[in-house]
């Protein structure tokens with residue numbers, strides 16, 4: 001980075017004294033000779049610190065707890081779907097492709113939706129939604145009409161108090177399935193999809209107590225989708241290895257940070273093996289404001305001891321994206337008690353830098369990453385649990 005700064009001083013003839021330019025030229029030549037690839041990426045960035053425009057807030061309905069993205073009306077612009085815990089519905093906000101969103105259109109779910117999986121579950125080319133609902137112990141399938149509208153919910157029962165949902169093809173039949181974590185029963189429900197928007201009865205697999213969120217990915221490289229569930233009570237991550245038929249082996253558990261609450265999978269150290277990060281609520285009464293934990297995968301379904309990173313107060317959700325354009329995955333957390341989003345830049349070796357914090361609405365509880373204004377840079381949207389619920393949109397302003 002020092003070399004690139006000096007190069008930039010050379011490239012601004014109006015602001016650099018002539019002597020400085022001459023003195024820097026040999027260094028520039030050295031940089032070119034040693035590392036032409038890094039010089040060419042320096043010309044485009046990456047930016048040294050993450051940068052976002054001030055958040056714009058959009059009203060959803062009551063107690064917005066989760067946000068997901070997709071092009072629900074098929075106009076090429078990314079839209080938002082927000083789950084509203086107290087109004088028992090989802091708000092759909094259509095994007096205009098410049099980073100702005102329209103007025104929320106609300107559509108009913110079952111009771112207390114808290115998570116959304118987006119996918120084309122009935123294979124008609126239109127994105128659909130499936131919500132997890134902890135007040136009715138079920139999931140709601142809502143077929144998309146391709147114009148931003150969604151059909152009435154069709155519900156399928158899961159175990160007790162589902163807290164989150166993901167979609168993946170667990171049995172490799174080409175149809176999207178869903179999985180929920182169930183805090184009341186300490187397990188994960190797998191619901192196999194039939195490709196027409198229906199789901200088979202839930203099959204449950206034990207994890208540890210109070211699982212709050214899950215991520216799907218192939219953690220052991222056998223081509224079958226596995227699950228990582230994060231357990232709040234014991235502050236652990238449970239790994240369920242899939243066999244490709246919708247069945248899973250016994251959970252293997254790995255320690256994470258205190259009050260682990262959210263999990264995301266990605267390859268932080270670029271070794272081709274999926275790693276994990278968790279957001280941990282901490283315990284403020286014990287002086288722990290919460291943290292993010294990074295667990296590196298070994299490719300066999302096992303994970304390292306966690307490394308701990310500070311974020312804002314009470315990080316309740318973690319996601320990932322390359323927010324500064326250096327091709328290394330970065331982390332972003334929603335910080336429930338400081339009303340901020342933290343972005344921590346990854347260095348591509350599994351290490352992450354200090355948090356840069358960006359203000360959003362009140363009590364952010366979830367984040368989604370997508371390119372809302374079509375400039376090729378990932379933006380962020382939060383779901384804010386305030387009343388009324390809102391979504392806060394952070395547009396990436398890094399120059400790269």
Ligand SMILES: [Ca+2]
Nearest residue numbers: 071073075077
């Ligand atoms: Ca759209």
Ligand SMILES: [Ca+2]
Nearest residue numbers: 120122124126
């Ligand atoms: Ca569909």
Ligand SMILES: [Ca+2]
Nearest residue numbers: 218220222224
């Ligand atoms: Ca696997």
Ligand SMILES: [Ca+2]
Nearest residue numbers: 322324326328
């Ligand atoms: Ca990055």
